[in-house]
Amino acid sequence: MSESVKNRVMSLLDKAGIVLTEKETSQLEITDLSLGDLEVEGLQLITYINNEDYCAKELILLSNQTCPEHLHPSIGSQPGKKETFRCRFGTVYLYVEGEQTENPVVSPPKGKEDFYTANTEIVLKPGEQYTIQPGVKHWFQAGDNGAIVSEFSTTSRDEFDIFTDPNIKRVEDN
Amino acid sequence: MSESVKNRVMSLLDKAGIVLTEKETSQLEITDLSLGDLEVEGLQLITYINNEDYCAKELILLSNQTCPEHLHPSIGSQPGKKETFRCRFGTVYLYVEGEQTENPVVSPPKGKEDFYTANTEIVLKPGEQYTIQPGVKHWFQAGDNGAIVSEFSTTSRDEFDIFTDPNIKRVEDN
Numbered sequence: 001m002s003e004s005v006k007n008r009v010m011s012l013l014d015k016a017g018i019v020l021t022e023k024e025t026s027q028l029e030i031t032d033l034s035l036g037d038l039e040v041e042g043l044q045l046i047t048y049i050n051n052e053d054y055c056a057k058e059l060i061l062l063s064n065q066t067c068p069e070h071l072h073p074s075i076g077s078q079p080g081k082k083e084t085f086r087c088r089f090g091t092v093y094l095y096v097e098g099e100q101t102e103n104p105v106v107s108p109p110k111g112k113e114d115f116y117t118a119n120t121e122i123v124l125k126p127g128e129q130y131t132i133q134p135g136v137k138h139w140f141q142a143g144d145n146g147a148i149v150s151e152f153s154t155t156s157r158d159e160f161d162i163f164t165d166p167n168i169k170r171v172e173d174n
Numbered sequence: 175m176s177e178s179v180k181n182r183v184m185s186l187l188d189k190a191g192i193v194l195t196e197k198e199t200s201q202l203e204i205t206d207l208s209l210g211d212l213e214v215e216g217l218q219l220i221t222y223i224n225n226e227d228y229c230a231k232e233l234i235l236l237s238n239q240t241c242p243e244h245l246h247p248s249i250g251s252q253p254g255k256k257e258t259f260r261c262r263f264g265t266v267y268l269y270v271e272g273e274q275t276e277n278p279v280v281s282p283p284k285g286k287e288d289f290y291t292a293n294t295e296i297v298l299k300p301g302e303q304y305t306i307q308p309g310v311k312h313w314f315q316a317g318d319n320g321a322i323v324s325e326f327s328t329t330s331r332d333e334f335d336i337f338t339d340p341n342i343k344r345v346e347d348n
Binding site: 086 | 324
């Protein structure tokens with residue numbers, strides 16, 4: 001399945017005109033967050049640069065795939081990651097903590113509603129962007145055609161992410 | 175001429191699959207750096223986000239256009255801008271301070287050689303990137319088909335940029 005997912009990711013990148021080097025292609029990260037149901041809850045990503053000052057990634061979502069709710073906490077005296085999501089392809093339905101949106105377009109994965117609490121809806125189409133402040137819970141789901149999101153942010157420390165679903169492990173222990 | 179340049183920029187973005195909002199399109203920055211010869215020395219850019227932590231831009235270069243040599247100085251206790259150039263479309267010939275490259279592919283604009291001193295060549299094709307450290311002089315030129323470069327960086331303060339050519343004003347006085 002993993003190879004098939006990789007092919008679909010490469011096809012989405014191709015449609016968006018986004019070129020990766022061979023090395024980047026080999027380093028494409030595909031994660032089901034240890035939930036075992038990648039097509040429903042998971043994420044694919046490429047990290048272009050992540051240094052002590054800033055980070056840039058490309059997030060690729062399969063059709064209707066959801067990246068589960070999480071937040072980026074402060075670490076010691078450093079504030080949590082601030083991140084700007086810029087939609088490059090497809091449609092992204094982003095939900096952040098705040099006032100509840102009436103009649104949201106999409107729903108959390110079935111049976112997982114307890115782990116999806118952020119309910120202010122932001123719909124991003126190509127060229128549109130939104131900045132998520134540090135410590136704010138958020139989750140996002142792609143529309144029918146999948147989606148590609150450029151993420152510009154402060155330094156990324158994925159291993160500290162706090163997911164609402166206690167079954168999630170972002171980084172494998174091994 | 176300006177409208178024609180804008181059309182060419184939009185055409186390059188379109189070829190690269192990069193979508194801007196209407197507002198961004200209206201805010202496209204076209205600068206000849208007060209040299210009056212945009213096609214030879216100049217730059218077009220869109221700033222997606224520039225906050226106190228990070229910055230992301232799209233730089234668009236016309237065919238064989240050169241962005242003149244400059245550096246990003248430290249400001250008070252803050253180090254100068256660190257920036258990662260990622261080529262999205264076309265070819266970019268980037269020159270940074272360091273060991274002289276023998277037989278570089280391109281040359282500085284004719285008659286302006288005195289203002290181009292950085293001569294370590296880095297050639298970037300789509301998917302390739304390079305990080306320029308703070309305070310390092312650099313200039314870059316597009317290949318025959320123009321080029322698009324995504325810039326990921328620390329906070330941008332263009333008004334402090336130091337250009338080697340004393341005739342350059344990055345930001346108009348008015």
